[in-house]
Amino acid sequence: MLEFRQVDVRCSFVPILNDISVSFQKGKITTVIGPNGCGKTTLLQCLNGSSKVTSGSILLDGTDYLAMPFKERARKLSFLPQVRTIIPALPVKTLVEHGRFPHLGFARRKSKKDNEIVANALDFAQIAPYAAQYADTLSGGIRQRAFFAMTLAQDCDYIVLDEPTTYLDLSGQRAFMEMLLQLKAQGKTVILVLHDIGQALEISDMLVIMQDRKIAAAATPKECLRQHIIEEVFDVRLKVFSDEKRSYYFFY
Amino acid sequence: MQKNLHKNLRIKIPFLVLLLILCALAGILLGSVPLSPKNVLRCLAGLDKDSTTYILVNTVRLPRVFGACLAGMGLATAGVILQSVMNNSLASPNTIGVNSGAGFAVMLTLMCSGSSTAMRLPAAAFAGALFTTLTIFGLAYMADSSRTTIILAGITVSSFLNAGINTIKLLDTDITVNLTTFMIGSLSGLTFDSLRFPAAAIIAALFLSFLAAKSINVLNLGDDIARSLGLNVTLVRLVLLILSSILSGCVVSYAGLLSFVGLIVPHICRRLFGNDARCLLPCSALLGASFVLICDILGRMLFAPFELPAGVLMSFVGGPFFLYLLFTKKGGRRVNA
Numbered sequence: 099m100l101e102f103r104q105v106d107v108r109c110s111f112v113p114i115l116n117d118i119s120v121s122f123q124k125g126k127i128t129t130v131i132g133p134n135g136c137g138k139t140t141l142l143q144c145l146n147g148s149s150k151v152t153s154g155s156i157l158l159d160g161t162d163y164l165a166m167p168f169k170e171r172a173r174k175l176s177f178l179p180q181v182r183t184i185i186p187a188l189p190v191k192t193l194v195e196h197g198r199f200p201h202l203g204f205a206r207r208k209s210k211k212d213n214e215i216v217a218n219a220l221d222f223a224q225i226a227p228y229a230a231q232y233a234d235t236l237s238g239g240i241r242q243r244a245f246f247a248m249t250l251a252q253d254c255d256y257i258v259l260d261e262p263t264t265y266l267d268l269s270g271q272r273a274f275m276e277m278l279l280q281l282k283a284q285g286k287t288v289i290l291v292l293h294d295i296g297q298a299l300e301i302s303d304m305l306v307i308m309q310d311r312k313i314a315a316a317a318t319p320k321e322c323l324r325q326h327i328i329e330e331v332f333d334v335r336l337k338v339f340s341d342e343k344r345s346y347y348f349f350y
Numbered sequence: 351m352q353k354n355l356h357k358n359l360r361i362k363i364p365f366l367v368l369l370l371i372l373c374a375l376a377g378i379l380l381g382s383v384p385l386s387p388k389n390v391l392r393c394l395a396g397l398d399k400d401s402t403t404y405i406l407v408n409t410v411r412l413p414r415v416f417g418a419c420l421a422g423m424g425l426a427t428a429g430v431i432l433q434s435v436m437n438n439s440l441a442s443p444n445t446i447g448v449n450s451g452a453g454f455a456v457m458l459t460l461m462c463s464g465s466s467t468a469m470r471l472p473a474a475a476f477a478g479a480l481f482t483t484l485t486i487f488g489l490a491y492m493a494d495s496s497r498t499t500i501i502l503a504g505i506t507v508s509s510f511l512n513a514g515i516n517t518i519k520l521l522d523t524d525i526t527v528n529l530t531t532f533m534i535g536s537l538s539g540l541t542f543d544s545l546r547f548p549a550a551a552i553i554a555a556l557f558l559s560f561l562a563a564k565s566i567n568v569l570n571l572g573d574d575i576a577r578s579l580g581l582n583v584t585l586v587r588l589v590l591l592i593l594s595s596i597l598s599g600c601v602v603s604y605a606g607l608l609s610f611v612g613l614i615v616p617h618i619c620r621r622l623f624g625n626d627a628r629c630l631l632p633c634s635a636l637l638g639a640s641f642v643l644i645c646d647i648l649g650r651m652l653f654a655p656f657e658l659p660a661g662v663l664m665s666f667v668g669g670p671f672f673l674y675l676l677f678t679k680k681g682g683r684r685v686n687a
Contacts, residue, residue, distance in 0.1 A: 146577040172580025184437060184572035187625060199568050200580035245575075252579070 132308030172200035176252035197251025426638025429612030442613035443598035447508030451482025479599035535608030535661030610668025
């Protein structure tokens, strides 16, 4: 379980997150949703140090996450940030191999096992055919899957993704949701930010809804629907259609 | 890619080593007084200790070749490091004003202390280089500036510091340094004595830079992703900036403001050998050394018995190349990683 306890984040004395307490259960898919600027990205950035936690603590399976050395953190939890400031001019395979960085030391070089993990990650993200191509020459969708594969190559129990579907088209998004369910079936814990609430309701075991830099609710999708939290927070109305297979959500 | 890396290291590095050895031999043999290979070999083997060849080789040519190698290695490596740390393809010890900072510190030390001990100059140059690097980096980081802004800031800072160098020279006529050759960079008159301390520092810094290659590769993915992969971005940046300051500062302390090695050699190597720092660093160091040697030899040969400082030839070659980089998008893009 990943647990935020009374976490504060300040950026040059301006509070960005205030007294956030929330927990993410092991082996589940938890989606963080909320209107723009509500602090979703900042919350996740606490996990790689891009946002500095000024007070409070984060516990990962009961141990103090923020006290761990950076590389150890990156062996337990892999986080794919949303913003791409740089598009590396590297072959896709090399990019994915960087995911092994936290596992390699001065003395330890890449072994057969590392290469297997990289190959599996390429296969899983369905980009093996692009392995030799340069990332900066690829389309946004394939590039995004290359970064996703890099995150998978970190081979962590916890996988955190900030708006992973931004660069993907509709069928790409559907395929991606399938991948997330497969990861869950493998026993991984998936935490992600999504903007498509319909998708979030469909695949999540738990929803964390944020509003105005606070946690508005943390509950199962069913519970969130029952209490009309989503309608309230996003200021929309929701209509649910169901057939025998599944439910369809329509916001207006 | 692992295979490619090994292929690179196995084929290209020996080739570059061979090139460097050839350049070094040429540097010993050629000059205003050409020496015969046979005599030189005898001298290198420790024979004929009284001959003029022996004296020429040991007190003039060898220190000069050694100094040129280290200057090329140091500046080219510093260039690779700065380009990675600043994520900017146009960064180099020269373009961001680091060399000028070191040069200013050298002149200041000469003015204040009069006589220069062997250790004081490199130390002052390092301090000047580090101070300038941190200033430029601070500006770039705080303002989140575009790559052109950083270079413009660097040019401004370096012209400011060059003005300082000129002022000191004009005010204090006792300074023994020849201003023209110092500003453009020259390797004439080097002795083993003056090289001892900078050489040790440069070799140590080169070694440490090569160890940091893997971290440089991860840093090139951008701060956010590097952090996610468990790299202590702030610490690695600081260490790399210090290393690049040691490298360029020490070179400036004995060779003056050699320009363009730190810019064009990394770029040539990126094109030839790719962006992987594990290959790029050693290749740039080797090619940089050869490049400085070739420019120095040409400077000695072209208008013999007059001598052009190595820096002049570098600017002749480097200037047009820099323009080419500025005006082609490809030169910039390939680097940003």
